[in-house]
Amino acid sequence: MSDSKILVEVKGLHKSFGPLKVMDGLDFTLLRGENVAILGQSGSGKSVLLKIIIGLLEPDEGEVSLWGRSIAELEDAELNVLRRKMGMVFQSGALFDSMTIFDNLAFPLMEYGVTDEEKLSKVVKERLDWVNLSGIEDKFPSELSGGMRKRVALARTLAADPELILYDEPTTGLDPLTSRKISSMIHDIDRRVKSTSIVVTHDLDCARKVAGRWCYLSGGRILAEGTPDELFESDSEEVRSFLRDISVNQGTDSQATGPGAITSGKE
Numbered sequence: 713m714s715d716s717k718i719l720v721e722v723k724g725l726h727k728s729f730g731p732l733k734v735m736d737g738l739d740f741t742l743l744r745g746e747n748v749a750i751l752g753q754s755g756s757g758k759s760v761l762l763k764i765i766i767g768l769l770e771p772d773e774g775e776v777s778l779w780g781r782s783i784a785e786l787e788d789a790e791l792n793v794l795r796r797k798m799g800m801v802f803q804s805g806a807l808f809d810s811m812t813i814f815d816n817l818a819f820p821l822m823e824y825g826v827t828d829e830e831k832l833s834k835v836v837k838e839r840l841d842w843v844n845l846s847g848i849e850d851k852f853p854s855e856l857s858g859g860m861r862k863r864v865a866l867a868r869t870l871a872a873d874p875e876l877i878l879y880d881e882p883t884t885g886l887d888p889l890t891s892r893k894i895s896s897m898i899h900d901i902d903r904r905v906k907s908t909s910i911v912v913t914h915d916l917d918c919a920r921k922v923a924g925r926w927c928y929l930s931g932g933r934i935l936a937e938g939t940p941d942e943l944f945e946s947d948s949e950e951v952r953s954f955l956r957d958i959s960v961n962q963g964t965d966s967q968a969t970g971p972g973a974i975t976s977g978k979e
Contacts, residue, residue, distance in 0.1 A: 718780065719744045719876055719908050720765055725774035726932075727760060734760050735771065736932025742876075742910060747902055749923035750912045751943075753954065756929045758912040759803070762878045765910070766800050767791060778876075796824060799874035803881040805865040807853040813840070813864055814849035820872045839867040842904070843897060859890040863897065870901065877902075879911040883918050895921040916958060928954070 720742035727735035734757040742748055750758045763769040764776060767783060776783050778794050786794070807816050817836040826832060840846055843863040853861055862882060869877060882898060883891035895918040902909060902922065913919050919926060920940055927937040928951050936943055936951045944955055 717743050719746075719778070720910075721775075721777040722761075722765070723775045723777075725761075725764065725776070726772045727757070727764065727769070728772055733932055735764075735774075738774070738929075738933050740927070740934060742908065744908055745906065746925060747907075747909045747923045748911070748925045748927060749919035750910060750927050750929055751914070751919065751954070752929035754914075757932060758929055759880050761929070762800065762880055762910065762912055766798055766878060767795060796872065797874060798876045798878065799869035799872060800878040801862075801865050801869050801880065801882055803884055805853070805861045807861060807865060807868070809853050811852070812849065813845075813851050813853070813856075816853070816864065817868045817871045820868065824872065835871055839870050840864075842870065842901060843867045859886050859894065862886065862894055866894075866897070866901070870905070873905070875908060877907050877909045879909065879913070879922075881912055881914070883913065883915045891915060892917060892921075894918070898922045914958060916955070916962060 718741060720740070722738060722740040725735045725738040725740075726733075738757075738761070740761070750761065752758050760769060764771055765778075779797070781790075781794070783791055783794070808819065811819070814836050817839060818832045821832055821835060836849060837846070840848065843866055845860060845863055845867065848856070848860075848864075853864070856864065866882075879898065883894050886894065895915070898909075898911070898918075899921050901907070909922070911919065911922050924939065925937060926940055926943050927934050928943060928946075928948075929935065930950060936946045936948050938946075943951055946952055
C-alpha cells in the first residue's frame with residue numbers, strides 16, 4: 713500500500729474527558745477516494761473521532777496524520793492549509809442564523825480570500841443547485857425545514873471544494889423519506905466531486921448508500937471493519953447484535969442491509 717494513497721492515518725489514539733475514556737489506542741486509516749461509515753453505540757466516540765481528525769479536539773496520546781503529515785508537528789499556518797482541504801457537515805447543520813443562505817455559503821470562500829462578487833455568486837448558485845435548492849439565496853435558515861437546512865449545510869461545505877468531507881449524523885432528526893433523499897444526495901455528490909468521506913451515522917440505509925467500508929467503534933477502538941456483509945457476519949456478537957437490533961428498530965429490510973445487499977456504496 714503506497715503512503716501517497718493514505719489521506720488520514722490515526723495511530724494509538726487516546727482521549728478522555730475527566731474519568732471517561734473515549735479513545736483507548738484507536739487505529740484508523742482512510743485511503744484517497746474511500747467512503748467509510750463509522751458505526752457504534754451512542755457515546756462510543758464516533759463524533760469525537762471526527763473532531764480530532766479535523767483538529768477541533770486534541771488527542772491525549774497518539775498520532776494523527778493528514779496527507780502524510782503529522783498534525784502535531786505542524787505550525788498553525790501549515791495546519792490551516794490542511795484544514796482548508798477538509799469540510800465538515802455538523803449534525804445540527806451549524807448554519808449562521810443571522811445570515812442569509814447566500815452569506816452562509818459565501819462565508820468560507822471569503823475566509824479563504826475570495827472577494828470577487830461574481831465568483832461568489834456563481835459558486836453559491838452552483839452548490840445550491842447541486843442540493844436541489846436553487847433560488848433560496850435570500851432566505852434565512854429559520855425559514856427552512858430541517859431537511860433543507862441539512863442540504864444547505866452540505867452545500868456550504870462543498871463551496872470550498874474540500875478533498876475530504878466529514879459527515880456527523882447527516883440524517884439524524886429527519887423523517888425516513890427525507891433521510892433517503894439526503895443519503896442519495898451525499899452519494900451523488902461523492903460521485904460528482906470524487907471526494908473522500910467519513911460518515912458517522914446510526915442510519916444503516918444511509919451507511920449502505922454512501923459507504924463501501926463500515927467500521928464499528930466500541931471500547932475506544934475499531935472492533936470490526938469491512939464490507940456491510942462482513943460486519944453482518946462478524947465473529948463479534950456485539951457487532952452482529954448491534955446491526956440486528958438497529959435494523960429492527962429502523963424497520964430496515966434485512967435484504968437491503970444484510971448479506972447479499974449492494975455493498976460497494978457505488979451504485
